[in-house]
Amino acid sequence: MPVYVLGTMNLYICGPNIPLTFNNSITYTKHFSMEELLNYTYFNNAIQNYLVTTGYIAAGILVIRLFRNIILKRLRLWAEKTETTFDDLVINGVERFMLPIFNFGVIYYAIQYLTISIEVEKIIRNATAVILTYYAVRVLASTFQLMLRSFVLKQDNGEEKIKQLGGISIIINIIIWGMGLVFLIDNLGYNVTAIITGLGIGGI
Numbered sequence: 001m002p003v004y005v006l007g008t009m010n011l012y013i014c015g016p017n018i019p020l021t022f023n024n025s026i027t028y029t030k031h032f033s034m035e036e037l038l039n040y041t042y043f044n045n046a047i048q049n050y051l052v053t054t055g056y057i058a059a060g061i062l063v064i065r066l067f068r069n070i071i072l073k074r075l076r077l078w079a080e081k082t083e084t085t086f087d088d089l090v091i092n093g094v095e096r097f098m099l100p101i102f103n104f105g106v107i108y109y110a111i112q113y114l115t116i117s118i119e120v121e122k123i124i125r126n127a128t129a130v131i132l133t134y135y136a137v138r139v140l141a142s143t144f145q146l147m148l149r150s151f152v153l154k155q156d157n158g159e160e161k162i163k164q165l166g167g168i169s170i171i172i173n174i175i176i177w178g179m180g181l182v183f184l185i186d187n188l189g190y191n192v193t194a195i196i197t198g199l200g201i202g203g204i
Contacts, residue, residue, distance in 0.1 A: 044115045053110045060106030068099060089146060097139050104131055129187045137180035144172055 038048040072095060079087040108128060116124070148165065186192050 044117075049113050049115075053113050056110035056113070057107055060110070061103060064099060064102050064106070068095065093139065093142065097135050097142075101132070101135055104128075126188055129184060133180050133184040133187070137177055140180075141173055141176045144176065145169060148172070 038051070039046050042050075072091065076088075076091050079091055108124070111124065148168070152165065182192055
C-alpha cells in the first residue's frame, strides 16, 4: 500500500536585479511503500520494531486484565465459600503483588525488541532491581506477619495476644526492609561494606 507524504519547499530567487525572496514555495509529494515505511528508522529502531513492542505490551496487559477480571474473580468467589482464610490471603497476595510484577514483566520483555543505548539499558536494569526488590520485600514481610499471626492465634488467648504484636511487627519489618535495602544496594553495583563502614557502623 503506497503512502504519500506532503510537504513544502521554499524557492530562493535572487539575481542582479531580483531581490532575495522567501515567499515563493511549491508543494511536493514523496512516495513510500509500506515496507519502506515500516523499515524507516527513528531513534535507532525501525517503525516495525515500535509496532511489535506496542503490540506485545497491549496484548500482555490485556491477558493480565482478563486473568484478574475472570479467573481471579471466580477464585475469590470460591475462596469466600471455604472455611479457611489461607486461600483468601493467597488470592489477595496474587492481586496485590504478582499482578504488578507481571505488568512490569510484560513491558520489560517487550522493550527487548528495541535497540537502546547503554545509558537507557542501565536505567531499565536499575529500575527492574528496585521494583523486584520492593515487591519481594513486601511479599516476605506479609508472609512473616501471616505466619506470626497464625502461630499466636493457636495459643491460649490468641485474640488478646494479637493486639500485642505491634512492637514485634515493627521490628520484623525493619529487619526485612533493611535486608532488602542491602540487597538492592549490592545489586546496583555499590560496595555495601564500604558504605556501612563509611557510616561508622563497622565492617562486615
